[in-house]
Amino acid sequence: MADPRGFLKSGREVPQRRPVDVRIRDWREVYEEQEFSSLQKQAGRCMDCGIPFCHQGCPLGNLIPEWNDLIWRNQKVDAIERLHATNNFPEFTGRLCPAPCETACVLGINQDPVTIKQVELRTIEEAFNSGNVRPMQPDRMTGKTIAVIGSGPAGLAAAQQLTRAGHTVAVY
The missing domain is CATH 1.10.1060.10 (Alpha-helical ferredoxin)
Structure with missing residues (x-):
């Protein structure tokens, strides 16, 4: 390396x-x-x-x-x-x-x-x-909505991962 x-x-x-x-x-x-x-x-x-x-x-x-x-x-x-x-x-x-x-x-x-x-x-x-940062869209949506309480780094990271898994996310 x-x-x-x-x-x-x-x-x-x-x-x-x-x-x-x-x-x-x-x-x-x-x-x-x-x-x-x-x-x-x-x-x-x-x-x-x-x-x-x-x-x-x-x-x-x-x-x-x-x-x-x-x-x-x-x-x-x-x-x-x-x-x-x-x-x-x-x-x-x-x-x-x-x-x-x-x-x-x-x-x-x-x-x-x-x-x-x-x-x-x-x-x-x-x-x-250079345009190499692109949204990672989920393969399919689950139809579930998940609430994330807290909009700090951990809450936003959780929301991002849940969205990638196909859930709709509401951040509070």
Whole structure:
């Protein structure tokens, strides 16, 4: 998976923050957009550990080494499908998650860890920009209506999964 020597070739690179005096005048992202080639280098730093502690450190159980490898190989569509397999809202978690996966990254023992959070965020942004994020319609509707109480991340994820299973969902 990925580049077996990627962590030796490239150091950790995170996007630069936009200046505060510019940020307070708009609602755009705090960080500058990272070039995809730079992102591929960062994904290539993933060592494909025998036991991927990053995967265990992620509260969602994201398949981090797998989508790092797919990004490194420029297989963007497969990467977004793999990301969506375990994460209903990578566009949220890529911005808000404190990234315990990076703390658990084995590379972090001797070097700076892989920029997992940034790879996740840039992967979903790239997918949105290229039209690779599409609704997943159910094969058939069950005719059942289910109420989900709560419109936080868990409630919305439950509603999304129930809709994919063919139920009509009302979120309260």
